Amino acid sequence: MKTSVLGYPRIGSQRELKRASEKYWKQDMDATELLLTAKTIRRQNWALQQKAGVDFIPSNDFSLYDQVLDMSLILGCVPKRYQKVKQELSSLDLYFAMARGIQKEGYDITAMEMTKWFDTNYHYIVPEFEKNQAFVLDASKIVDEYLEAKELGIETRPVLIAPVTFLLLGKEKEDGFHRLDLLDSLLPVYFELLAKLVNLGVTHLQLDDPCLALDLNDAERTAITQTYRQIAEKFPSLKIVLTSYFECYGENLDTVLSLPIEALHLDLVRCESQLEDVLASKQLNSTLKLSLGLVDGRNVWKNDYQDSLNKIQQAVSQLGTDRVWVATSCSLLHSPCDLDLEENSNQLPTAVKNWLAFAKQKVDEVVALGELAGQARSEDAVRNLVANKQANEERRSSGFIHDPKVKRRVSRLAPSHSQRASSFSIRQAKQREVLRLPLFPTTTIGSFPQTPEVRSWRAKFKKQELKQGEYDQLIKTETEETIRFQEEIGLDVLVHGEYERNDMVEYFGEKLEGFVFTHFGWVQSYGSRCVKPPIIFGDVYRKQPMTVKWSAYAQSLTDRPVKGMLTGPVTILQWSFVRNDQPRSTTCQQIALAIRDEVCDLEAAGLKVIQIDEPAIREGLPLRVENWKEYLNWAVEAFRISASGVQDQTQIHTHMCYSEFNDIIENIADMDADVITIETSRSEMELLDAFVEFKYPNEIGPGVYDIHSPRVPSQEEIEKLLQRASELLPIEHIWVNPDCGLKTRQWPETKEALIHLVNAAKKMREAV
Ligand code: GLN
Ligand code: ZN
Numbered sequence: 043m044k045t046s047v048l049g050y051p052r053i054g055s056q057r058e059l060k061r062a063s064e065k066y067w068k069q070d071m072d073a074t075e076l077l078l079t080a081k082t083i084r085r086q087n088w089a090l091q092q093k094a095g096v097d098f099i100p101s102n103d104f105s106l107y108d109q110v111l112d113m114s115l116i117l118g119c120v121p122k123r124y125q126k127v128k129q130e131l132s133s134l135d136l137y138f139a140m141a142r143g144i145q146k147e148g149y150d151i152t153a154m155e156m157t158k159w160f161d162t163n164y165h166y167i168v169p170e171f172e173k174n175q176a177f178v179l180d181a182s183k184i185v186d187e188y189l190e191a192k193e194l195g196i197e198t199r200p201v202l203i204a205p206v207t208f209l210l211l212g213k214e215k216e217d218g219f220h221r222l223d224l225l226d227s228l229l230p231v232y233f234e235l236l237a238k239l240v241n242l243g244v245t246h247l248q249l250d251d252p253c254l255a256l257d258l259n260d261a262e263r264t265a266i267t268q269t270y271r272q273i274a275e276k277f278p279s280l281k282i283v284l285t286s287y288f289e290c291y292g293e294n295l296d297t298v299l300s301l302p303i304e305a306l307h308l309d310l311v312r313c314e315s316q317l318e319d320v321l322a323s324k325q326l327n328s329t330l331k332l333s334l335g336l337v338d339g340r341n342v343w344k345n346d347y348q349d350s351l352n353k354i355q356q357a358v359s360q361l362g363t364d365r366v367w368v369a370t371s372c373s374l375l376h377s378p379c380d381l382d383l384e385e386n387s388n389q390l391p392t393a394v395k396n397w398l399a400f401a402k403q404k405v406d407e408v409v410a411l412g413e414l415a416g417q418a419r420s421e422d423a424v425r426n427l428v429a430n431k432q433a434n435e436e437r438r439s440s441g442f443i444h445d446p447k448v449k450r451r452v453s454r455l456a457p458s459h460s461q462r463a464s465s466f467s468i469r470q471a472k473q474r475e476v477l478r479l480p481l482f483p484t485t486t487i488g489s490f491p492q493t494p495e496v497r498s499w500r501a502k503f504k505k506q507e508l509k510q511g512e513y514d515q516l517i518k519t520e521t522e523e524t525i526r527f528q529e530e531i532g533l534d535v536l537v538h539g540e541y542e543r544n545d546m547v548e549y550f551g552e553k554l555e556g557f558v559f560t561h562f563g564w565v566q567s568y569g570s571r572c573v574k575p576p577i578i579f580g581d582v583y584r585k586q587p588m589t590v591k592w593s594a595y596a597q598s599l600t601d602r603p604v605k606g607m608l609t610g611p612v613t614i615l616q617w618s619f620v621r622n623d624q625p626r627s628t629t630c631q632q633i634a635l636a637i638r639d640e641v642c643d644l645e646a647a648g649l650k651v652i653q654i655d656e657p658a659i660r661e662g663l664p665l666r667v668e669n670w671k672e673y674l675n676w677a678v679e680a681f682r683i684s685a686s687g688v689q690d691q692t693q694i695h696t697h698m699c700y701s702e703f704n705d706i707i708e709n710i711a712d713m714d715a716d717v718i719t720i721e722t723s724r725s726e727m728e729l730l731d732a733f734v735e736f737k738y739p740n741e742i743g744p745g746v747y748d749i750h751s752p753r754v755p756s757q758e759e760i761e762k763l764l765q766r767a768s769e770l771l772p773i774e775h776i777w778v779n780p781d782c783g784l785k786t787r788q789w790p791e792t793k794e795a796l797i798h799l800v801n802a803a804k805k806m807r808e809a810v
Contacts, residue, residue, distance in 0.1 A: 154167045284306050605652065609655050612658060764776070
């Protein structure tokens, strides 16, 4: 049975590409060396797949920064503002200028926009289109990479982003047209490219068309049909493999089944039922091959071979072996590279490690499944199957994962657990009495600058070069200084500064049961940026308080209220690899209960204000709108569970970073936080519109200081923003705060900006 991999991580198992490109940007490395690093990674990736025995190995899945940006350049879609760069600098520097902006040697040009790749944590560079957009082919990247592999004796299946998806991923930069109108001028360039590839000897081409995972309208579906028809007409010998992933084809299924293609890929991890639907469909013709995406490209768990083999069998019995391929569910871009790099440690016990598979292991899984599904099973393959069965059996029944106490607690959740004792207006009155805050109360979002020094303490403590006592003392001193600073400049609700935290999810993951961590489990987030998500493998609970020590210490230093600082259940879930043996909603409830316990302990320790950050709530939204409601129900419920264990007097804040709230404002309101702080400064308060229109009932802190830039806003600017907010909201509901945490800022600018912020608030009070 034929096997295929849709794409392989390109950052390098030791993040070689990250290091090299960052050096290149700093001019510590020349282009030759950077390109050599890239070439080495490609070779390693191909060699590894060839050695494993993959039939369809991808090329052009590599990227120096982002595959969508690559595609923009292949199609000559370069925004006008880069014309000068294009003429004067190398194509490599043009590429990075588009990705990152350029501010040197007389250039000052902003980067192209970046946005999330579907519902993953990967970010792509958004193509920009103008009304008379011209497209010009530059096939060098894809051709070179194909030939590079060929020289190594590896015949690859090049990957391209399909025309309609490419257009839909982009943005119109002018009025008066829709980007889909550009299809007619775009297609000839694709044809030119395909002709080149066919001439080189390419037989199979993978066209990634993941817009098919979204709700499409008829015009979009028609555009897709026309595209594939024309390709088939012009290139009858080229075998097109259409891939979409992350969701079912849904309403688009009939369309894709009627296309003249060689094979259709199904993501059976995200949409298990799809196989049955396809097999039962009257549209299914007698030659179409199915690429079964059985090996999860988005998560870290070992495949269940028996389960996969059952599905393969189901397809084979109807279609025959020749028409069924085994594949990864999507590109392995979203998986960490290699589990073999992980040494056994208490961070990642052997028992848990044995349940995991990263990209390299997933390649082996695809091949193993192909062999197990074939006629002759080798002894090795059978041994493999037995070991796989054992590992999965063990995982299912492990006492390590299943904690009856946690399950019991979740099963006993009642509506009262997600309900504060009184309604907002009653709580608000009681909180006012306790907190006695002025109008326009000032606060920050939690973190203060994480200086290299602070980072070095944490690093040394981790390496046991600092003893607990020494480390605690350093953090305490820094915290005290931060409290004094906040008192001095006159902030109203203080924070402890989060110096003890590396990352807002990792910190809690390390303290909670049910999590493990890797050393090298990096996944590309954008460009050279990688994240290392914790792995939630088992029932989650809190063994002991996680933040009380630091928050209580900070509160002991001052008479002003200090805000306890927690990460919310949805965000912890969203930024981790999550176990796949129970619904995400159940795991989220478990985390919610753990956070609830912490909230109650903070209250008991004397904290009168507690913030539960939920910046990731919006990014958890399913790709299809029909599934939103279900997600929002449990996500909001989880937040409410975490927040509802306290008395009316205790003020619960939540915080969300930049995001559009229009379509989910009702749900945000339903979270019923006493105060919400959001990012608004860059949009000139435009992001408040949703709250205004909805008549958001609780208190709001629209950010008035853009913390993404070292620039210090003047007091007047902040006043202007507050003035604007006062026109939109009841003034007794308005808080004054930065857009987000200050951990990436330097102290000098932070001090100056916060002084301006406090003074602006004072000015506003005087004017009332
Ligand atoms: N409390 C966190 C901080 O201040 C919030 C970070 C975030 O919203 N991403 O850093
Ligand atoms: Zn934020």
